[in-house]
Amino acid sequence: MKSLNFKIVAFLFAIIGACGYNLSQPTNLITNPSFEQKNFCPQNDDNLVNNAIGWLKTTNTTPDLFDVCNNSLNGNFGVPVNSRGTMIPKSGSSYAGIVTHWQDQPNPPWKEYLQTTVSLEVGITYDIEFWAVSSSISDWTTKGLGILISANQVINQTTAPVIFNTNLHLNAQTSENRIVSTTEWQKLSFRYKASFTGLHYLIIGDFKANNEPQLKNNVTNYGFAYYYIDDVSVSAQGCCPENITIENRIISTPQTIAASNSVTVGPNVQIPNGNTVHIIAGNEITFLPGFDSESNLDAFIGTCPKENQIKGINFFPNVITPNGDGINDELCMYVQGATNYTIQIINRFGRTVFLQGGIVNQAPLCVWDGTCNQSFPACSGTHLNDGTYFAILTLIGCDFPNKTFTQNVLLFNGKSLNNEDSLIVDNTKISLLIEDSSKDKLLTNSFSTIINDDEISVFPNPTTNLININLSKEKNKPFNIQLFDVNSNLIFHITTHESSIQFNTSRYPKGVYLLRIFNQYTVFTEKIITQ
Structure with missing residues (x-):
């Protein structure tokens, strides 16, 4: 057994990294996010498709690629000065450009798009971002620049706009803000939860039927709304509570415990031999005296992992015995992807006997110790009668939808059973359930005889x-x-x-x-x- 008593902070992380720990950073899943990789130096219109690696044709229009390599050629597609205006790249030496409105092309309307592919996992929520700025020679601005996610490549042989179709396209999100700046890049951010695993098609452009074109004050008579696009990113970003404390626990199963700010471990925390625990914190990990580890412990400073999204929950134990001996005294669970929770406990009469909400700040999260906090007469007193209760746990995580989990829980603290509760199980079954509580078996299996x-x-x-x-x-x-x-x-x-x-x-x-x-x-x- 090795006793750890140290504090990991960002200042010490370089030393820890040298010892083999990994820094967790969001991975951009886009192959060529800033259009740096290309087959040849752009010189003419329609120079992005079949040139910028990883970017595909969408409509019969001419999206543009700009690169510093053109400066020594005709300069029309150079950086920062080019035929569409003047702009320094958000990063690197390239960016793309698209028309979102052309006043002289009303029928059919002329809209240009950028399309690429990205592999996503079902159930994971992804942050999607790109940067845009209005070109300095644009007469117009539009409202509705955004993204579209499709299960198939979008190919339109005309110049007409891409229309959102739920049969083909999985998700469309547009900005409600009009980008008017010609000097500062503006970030557009979206969030998408993948409905299947595999290749998805990401399209950037204007998807509003009425994009509300608006004439600029500095009219240049070019007659269009034109935007530079740079630094496209798709990353799976998990949801972590701000701070987590672990104390007085034996962590007997593999766990990943992550917080956006800090994790504090100890005292009296044990990791038995053969088990692996991963601890991730954004800024600080503190090990207090009394922490013991017989096995593999990974601890590092990093960003919230993508796996930290609300998934299945295992309540433990399914029998609680709140007698103060430190064993099975509370209903607990390891939670990932949530920052807040509510717990509702219902008795066999269908009445709520315990209701509480709070922030997720412990691992494991323990939510009920067999007490009542409701005021009606049948629930008076501190501890509830022995019997079966129904737990409803609702987890709240960042921008993700709330999720609800349920479990039957047997309370056994020595309080006398009333006539109705005595129908549930006899003392022999209670003893067997207590002895077998680590197996997480459904209590309803033991009720079949009644x-x-x-x-x-x-x-x-x-x-x-x-x-x-x-x-x-x-x-x-x-x-x-x-x-x-x-x-x-x-x-x-x-x-x-x-x-x-x-x-x-x-x-x-x-x-x-x-x-x-x-x-x-x-x-x-x-x-x-x-x-």
């Missing part, structure tokens, strides 16, 4: 469009009926006093769902397959 076939029935399953649910016992009313998708998102919820209901599943994509039916007496779950 649900008879004639109490709840669900059919047909698999189904094509309709689900029938029979709830025969009048004394068990009302029932809460919930349907969750494979990502644990709640997509359907009703409370009913009826003995049978039917609902249509055809509105949902084909796949696997979890049906949950519960009231004060019963929790029933079943996997539903729609075809």
Whole structure:
């Protein structure tokens, strides 16, 4: 066992890097982002397609490439002075140029585009950026410069604008701001979550049917809106909380723990032999006295990794015993990609007994210790009765959509069971669940003995469009009926006093769902397959 007691800061990182640690930086996935790589020096119009490596033809128009190599030739496509104006590149020695409006070409309208390819992974959210500036000889500016993502190459043999079509194009985003500056580059930023893994086509241009052309004050009689484009980037940027503290934990499974600012480790943090933990912080990693590691620990200063986006969550343990012994005292989970959370705990009567929100600042994040923080009489006191509770965790991460995760949790702290809760499991099953809590088994598997076939029935399953649910016992009313998708998102919820209901599943994509039916007496779950 090696005891670590040191502080890693940005000042020391050069020494750490020399020892084999890696600096994590966002990787630009664009092959030729600033148009530096080319087959020949540009000299004429329509010199970008088949010249700038990685950039493709979109319409029957003539996007331009400008490079310092042209300065010694005709100078029409040189840098910084050229036939379209004067501008220093954002970086390097090249940039591209496109027309977004041509007053003398109203029918069909003349719009130019830049198109390239990028490989993306499904479920990962990407930051897309490029820089633009209006050329100094442009009479006009337009509103709507942006990006379009397509599953296939966009090829239009006319000069007409590219029209967004949801059957072909996956995403279109345009700026609402009009770029008017002719002296300063302006950054346009977008965000896209990939819906499939593989090659995507990225097109830059003006995609608004009405791009609201506006005449400049300095009219030069060229009759068009023209923009220089440079430094195109696509990078997968994860979402990390600002600060993370890890203390009094045995980290027994591989984990990546990342924060945008700092990570503090210890005291009483242990990493058993054979396990690997990666720690990443934007500015500072601090190891306090009492930290012990028997195995592989990677710690380095770097940016938030792309893997840090909200994904599946494993609650542990699924049985909590809040008796103060430091073992299974709280409901916890390792969280990636979230900065804030809310936790809701529901008892078997369908009542919320615990509701709390906060920032993600610990690893693991522990959210409930078996107490009640609601004020109604049935929830009075500090600790809740033993029994089964339903946890709903909502994670909030940067600009990504919120995600909700659910889990049945058995609370066992020695408080006496009431008559209804005693129907859940007997003491033998409680003991077995406590001993086996590390296996993360679904508690509902242990409840099957209390649900008879004639109490709840669900059919047909698999189904094509309709689900029938029979709830025969009048004394068990009302029932809460919930349907969750494979990502644990709640997509359907009703409370009913009826003995049978039917609902249509055809509105949902084909796949696997979890049906949950519960009231004060019963929790029933079943996997539903729609075809």
